[in-house]
Amino acid sequence: MKVVITGDTGFIGRNMRTYLEKLGIEVVGYSRRRGQDLMNIDQFNDFVKNEAPDIVYHFAAEAKPGESVLKPVETIEMNIKTTLNVLEVSRKYDIPVLYLSTCEVYGDSKVPITEDFPLNPPNPYAASKTACDRTCYAYYRSYGLDVKIVRIFNPYGPYMQLNKVIPTFYRQAIHNKSITIYGDGTDTRDYTYIEDIVWGLWLAKDLPAGETINLATGKTTTTLRIAEIIKELTGSSSEIVFVEYPKKFGGIKHQVGSYEKAKKLIGWEPKVDLVGGIKRTISWLEEVYKHD
Secondary structure, rough: EEEEEEEOOOOEEEEEHHHHHHHEEEEEEEHHOOOOOOHHHHHHHHHHHHHHOEEEEEOOOOOOOHHHHHHHHHHHHHHHHHHHHHHHHHHHOOOOOEEEEEEEHHOOOOOOEEEEEEEEOOOOOHHHHHHHHHHHHHEEEEEEOOEEEEEEEEEEEEEOOOOOHHHHHHHHHEEEEEOEEEOOOOEEOEEEEEHHHHHHHHHHHOOOOOOOOEEEOOOEEEHHHHHHHHHHHHHEEEEEEEEOOOOOHHOOOOOEOOOOOHHHOOOOOOOOOOHHHHHHHHOOOOOOOEEE
């Protein structure tokens, strides 16, 4: 089996590539970091024609919700255009596509969130992912393209962006600086460890065409709890402080997902608990910052 991963040098893509290669799967990446341009449909067409993969995992995206508020046009145009190029080329050669969507498409919602909940994206990044999510479904309905859509909840682990909550709190903690929480610490998220995510993405290749699933833990964790865990695991003397959240960034207050549909359709459920996952993430961060 041969798999193409767009964005294979990013957080999810890098972990996915490692996971598949350990299974003996041939993986071919397509990424800006190696000079490939997914905005150029002719270039991507030639690439796919030459590689003839069995499935395309489309992960490439401008994935910075906060920055998308400052650069809405660039974010929306990039994410929608690249996804359209993937869909068009895959349709031409009749290649299945697995689209990496996100819990951001739901915005604030009652919890736990199931796949049939309304989509209320709170920022330009989330809006672009919502548009791509539903465009994938439209290609299934209109052309019969075999597309699977997976909405992941708050992934964390090795190779994650260093400006995310866990790495930020870790760095503050190891220097005994104030651990800064936006809001009052009661915001909730559903933190899902990357190892569970990539396993679920692999199983999701067998979803029926046009299907959508969440990958989540179903467990509620406050931002304050994350700070407390990291402070305890690092033995830090940091003070936890609260600051006002920039409202223009379209922050989400509560977000916890249901994984019951994934369990029913592909037999997936999360295995790594939060403290264990944060411990493993810290081990990686220790290597990242060992010369800091």
